[in-house]
């Protein structure tokens with residue numbers, strides 16, 4: 009059995025933990041006291057996409073010395089906690105172990121490789137949606153594919169990881185274009201995350217509401233233009249269309265940024281829209297949509313549809 013530690017005990021950490029726990033030796037490692045308490049007193053309840061609950065016994069701890077050396081450290085913390093997670097991964101990886109980030113935003117693989125040798129690191133993205141209902145209870149809000157970027161140094165181990173994920177029911181594919189993968193997901197996050205957070209709506213609303221859909225698609229397409237200027241080939245032809253498809257596939261989900269705002273936690277806006285604005289400046293590409301979304305989130309604003317019409321001249 010593969011030894012897996014999931015660093016991050018939020019909704020996504022719990023979702024992956026629940027799916028992998030029947031097939032691997034899984035430990036959740038994190039700092040959220042209420043979550044750790046809930047998981048130590050009771051089993052994790054996962055409400056499936058069909059509305060039915062299943063329960064999982066998963067070890068959860070805040071003590072890295074209690075975790076045996078692991079084959080896979082799956083990083084599912086927020087982007088501002090990446091440095092800390094990389095240091096933890098270094099502490100607990102087995103000699104041939106792999107730290108795999110499935111986080112949102114730019115810069116996470118670079119943070120891992122600053123701490124670990126490149127052959128111990130890997131990057132993936134996931135379009136799975138999960139919502140934290142309360143400590144100990146997570147809702148699986150939508151299935152979406154997971155992609156893992158393999159390199160010659162990691163291909164063998166990532167093939168085994170992909171096999172495990174697929175057997176567990178998490179559809180996973182290996183790809184070899186890491187930049188395309190990360191920018192491809194970034195464009196979707198730029199479209200969905202800030203808008204859902206600002207409007208306080210589930211992802212599906214952006215697909216249904218005309219002005220919201222327009223801004224979502226514009227933010228995603230703007231990100232694609234920056235990617236293109238940097239020489240990155242995206243894994244799909246139209247980023248706006250892709251954001252729309254993900255919003256539809258995860259319609260019931262509260263995006264991770266909306267969940268962050270609702271619980272008063274820091275958002276990943278810098279690693280998402282902030283990174284696009286910065287790279288746009290570097291590449292000489294204007295990014296007015298991402299700039300506005302970035303500013304609204306930084307200012308902790310709440311918007312109504314009428315505000316969108318004014319802000320984006322619709």
Ligand code: KPL
Pocket residue numbers: 112134135136137138196197200201211254258261262263264265
């Ligand atoms: O990555 C996500 C997020 O919420 O951070 C999506 C895919 C948009 C699902 O909500």
